[in-house]
Amino acid sequence: MNLRPKRRTVTDPIESGSLSDLAFLLIIYFIVIAGFNVNLGYLLNLPSKDSQRMVNTQDLIRLKLNETGDLYLGDEVLSLPGMETTLKEGIGRRPNLTVLLSINSACPWQRVVDVIGAAQRTQVENFSFKMENL
Amino acid sequence: MTLKRKRRTLPSVPISAMSDIGFLLLIFIMLVSLINYRQEVKIEYPEAQQIHKTQAEHNFEIWVNPQGGVFYKGKPLNSQELEALLVETYTLHPDQRIHIIADKNTPYVHLAGVMEILQLLQHRVVSLVIKES
Numbered sequence: 558m559n560l561r562p563k564r565r566t567v568t569d570p571i572e573s574g575s576l577s578d579l580a581f582l583l584i585i586y587f588i589v590i591a592g593f594n595v596n597l598g599y600l601l602n603l604p605s606k607d608s609q610r611m612v613n614t615q616d617l618i619r620l621k622l623n624e625t626g627d628l629y630l631g632d633e634v635l636s637l638p639g640m641e642t643t644l645k646e647g648i649g650r651r652p653n654l655t656v657l658l659s660i661n662s663a664c665p666w667q668r669v670v671d672v673i674g675a676a677q678r679t680q681v682e683n684f685s686f687k688m689e690n691l
Numbered sequence: 692m693t694l695k696r697k698r699r700t701l702p703s704v705p706i707s708a709m710s711d712i713g714f715l716l717l718i719f720i721m722l723v724s725l726i727n728y729r730q731e732v733k734i735e736y737p738e739a740q741q742i743h744k745t746q747a748e749h750n751f752e753i754w755v756n757p758q759g760g761v762f763y764k765g766k767p768l769n770s771q772e773l774e775a776l777l778v779e780t781y782t783l784h785p786d787q788r789i790h791i792i793a794d795k796n797t798p799y800v801h802l803a804g805v806m807e808i809l810q811l812l813q814h815r816v817v818s819l820v821i822k823e824s
Contacts, residue, residue, distance in 0.1 A: 577706075580713030587720040594729055596750070596790050597742045598821040606810045622799075662800035666793050669802075670737040670821055678741065688803040 599673055604685065612655045612683075618647055621689070624661045626668030637675045644679040655683035662688055730765030732756055734794035738824035745818035747788035751780055752820075755793035759801035774808050781812070792820040 620640070621629040628635045630643065647654045656676060660669055669686070676684045732754040753773070754762040761768050763776060780787055789809060793802055809817055 577710035577713045580710060580717050584713065584717050584720055587717070587724045590724050594746075595744060596746045596752075596792075596818060596820045597823060598745050598790075598819045599739075599742060600745050601817050601819060603806065603810050603815055603817055605813060660799045660803075662798060662803070664799045665795065666797045666799060666802060667737045667795035669799055670739055670795070670819065673819070674739040674741070674821075688799060 599670075599677060601673075613653070616651050616653045616655050618644070618654060618656050620656060620658045620672070622658065622660045622664045622668055622672060624663035626665050628668075628672060637671055640672070641675050641679050644676065644681050648679065648681060653683070654681055656681050656685070658684070658686035659689045660686055662690075732760075732762045732765065732792075734792065735796065736820070736822035737793070737795040739821045740824055742821050742823055745788070745790065745820065747786070749784040749787045750790055751777070751787050752790045752792055753805055755791065755797050755801055755805060757794040757796045759797065759804075761801075761805060770804065770808060773805070774812065777808065777812055777814070781814075788816065788818055789814055790818045790820050 618630070620635070623629065628637070628640060630640070635643065644654070644656065658672060658676075673684075673686070729752065734754065734756055752763070756762070761770075761773055763773070768776065777789075791802065791805060806817070
């Protein structure tokens with residue numbers, strides 16, 4: 558006579574085998590979401606409010622952004638690649654080149670960012686910007 | 692004499708606890724991402740190429756919408772409130788990095804106002820937040 562107790566086979570009414578897969582997928586999703594809050598952009602050094610700097614007028618390039626975002630060098634309209642070429646040529650001739658960008662108060666922020674980006678690409682050391690009529 | 696062969700049991704790694712570990716990890720990461728959650732203002736980010744990471748250990752994000760409204764953690768602020776908040780956070784974390792997150796169509800005058808406050812408070816390094824195009 559077999560007196561050994563019969564082993565009960567446990568059946569899982571809900572398939573839980575795929576739950577761990579689901580949990581790990583959710584983990585990956587949340588890790589990705591948590592990594593989204595990384596700010597990218599440009600780092601700028603703000604000068605102090607009353608700092609003044611002597612610049613040789615020959616080393617100075619004055620650029621202007623008007624209310625629609627058009628870029629001017631004097632009376633001449635400049636494209637962004639045109640600005641980069643002008644600045645690169647300028648740096649070649651005058652290593653202490655200083656670029657002063659004067660921005661119209663209504664100029665869209667995107668255009669300002671474009672010009673700052675173009676100036677950073679040319680690696681001009683002295684670049685400053687201010688609002689027009691300030 | 693019994694000639695019955697002993698049944699060999701195959702070596703196995705118990706994986707039944709894997710789903711428990713998975714769910715614990717899930718709860719942990721969900722909580723971490725909730726802490727990391729930031730209240731955003733609806734803006735269209737300006738776009739540029741060759742940008743780099745400007746995130747620091749302590750960050751202070753100033754949001755500017757197209758109408759010139761200034762927000763911090765989703766709360767609108769006027770210039771006095773912003774100034775007071777900047778002073779307060781600077782005393783807590785002097786190494787705090789300021790991020791300006793503005794809509795691409797925001798007129799420059801509104802950003803100039805924010806930058807003027809930062810200049811007044813002697814904040815030297817400012818991050819202009821941009822999306823990579």
